[in-house]
């Protein structure tokens with residue numbers, strides 16, 4: 001019996017990439033500008049200048065992009081924003097949206 005028979009196997013190497021999600025901060029009338037800047041620096045790792053720009057964009061246009069992440073990381077960021085805001089008495093909200 002041949003033991004070295006070569007079998008051609010069709011391997012369908014379909015590479016799938018994880019979907020990405022945009023995380024946005026939403027404007028409100030109560031959260032202070034300084035707190036939003038702090039959130040952008042501590043949770044989204046923005047520089048002070050980037051954080052100021054994103055905060056002002058949210059303030060003027062009602063929402064601003066904070067970053068693009070995999071589903072799990074985006075979900076965690078949204079949760080961290082809401083939890084930290086709530087702990088500090090602010091109604092600040094973040095949302096995620098498939099890219």
Ligand code: TYC
Pocket residue numbers: 025026027028029030031032033036055056058059092
């Ligand atoms: N609009 C807020 C104010 O005038 C500031 C603010 C900016 C709040 C961005 C939320 O995501 C936000 N104090």
